[in-house]
Amino acid sequence: MSDEAVDRLFHALADATRRDILRRCVRGGMSVSRLSEAYPMSFAAVQKHVAVLERAGLVTKQRRGREQLVRTDPDAVGRARQALDELETAWRGRVDRMSRLLAEDPEKSDPTEGPD
Amino acid sequence: MSDEAVDRLFHALADATRRDILRRCVRGGMSVSRLSEAYPMSFAAVQKHVAVLERAGLVTKQRRGREQLVRTDPDAVGRARQALDELETAWRGRVDRMSRLLAEDPEKSDPTEGPD
DNA sequence: CTAACGTACAACCAAATGGTTGTAGATGGG
DNA sequence: CCCATCTACAACCATTTGGTTGTACGTTAG
Numbered sequence A, B: 001m002s003d004e005a006v007d008r009l010f011h012a013l014a015d016a017t018r019r020d021i022l023r024r025c026v027r028g029g030m031s032v033s034r035l036s037e038a039y040p041m042s043f044a045a046v047q048k049h050v051a052v053l054e055r056a057g058l059v060t061k062q063r064r065g066r067e068q069l070v071r072t073d074p075d076a077v078g079r080a081r082q083a084l085d086e087l088e089t090a091w092r093g094r095v096d097r098m099s100r101l102l103a104e105d106p107e108k109s110d111p112t113e114g115p116d
Numbered sequence C: 001c002t003a004a005c006g007t008a009c010a011a012c013c014a015a016a017t018g019g020t021t022g023t024a025g026a027t028g029g030g
Numbered sequence D: 001c002c003c004a005t006c007t008a009c010a011a012c013c014a015t016t017t018g019g020t021t022g023t024a025c026g027t028t029a030g
Helices: A003-013 A016-024 A032-036 A043-055 A076-103 B003-013 B016-024 B032-036 B043-055 B076-095 B099-104
Strands: A059-064 A067-072 B059-064 B067-072
Touching: A003 A016, A003 A043, A003 A076, A003 B003, A003 B016, A016 A043, A016 A067, A016 B003, A016 B076, A032 A043, A032 A067, A043 A059, A076 B016, A076 B076, B003 B016, B003 B043, B003 B076, B016 B043, B016 B067, B032 B043, B032 B067, B043 B059
Parallel strands: none
Antiparallel strands: A059 A067, B059 B067
């Protein structure tokens, strides 16, 4: 997963309204206007939240007549969990050879020699 | 975990620089100025990123002389994972534990026989 | 003591975020 | 067809975010 994808994923999750939308849309069948009745904000504001979730890959939209049905992607949490796993794996794998990397300047980084 | 705590947690994770700081500080012993040498930005900017991570409970700081050593909280990822679990648990409660299972295996549409 | 280092923090700025209202385009019902 | 509904999107505004620079303060080295 790219850095930007992880950015979008965690950013989308970092808002209580959006997390609530995710919970409400697991069953699908929720139109955006129906959703917007649940929150103390305008239809357009909810539309924007849904757009953020969609760009993050957390929900999908499906047309039914003039309505747009929102559905939480069942694998959404799995992907977020994987992003956390990659974070954790990265640091565990790096731990033993970290000290050299830390001491170096990005400018004059020469992997063949280093403090030890 | 409160909504605000989850907000702070995911917001802190939604930035590539901050995720990199987490990776670099697992071993501890990194001063903020040492850290700031690794990024193309000012010391003050890195200081702010560390503050965001600290408010989210992802790192702790410890004084050593005039330095401030940053260390990633070993339980940090665990807490993020728990936040995801709570999200998912809320789904299950609302869904009556059916739709996700059905989506995976349309064949086993008998809930009395499903796993779990 | 003085100088250099590491940190803290304030002031400032551009861009993004989260909200609003208004307008316009599809779609379905009578 | 006409109208109400649902959606899309633009323009606008206040606040936050992510960066900068500058200044002040504590600590260590000489």
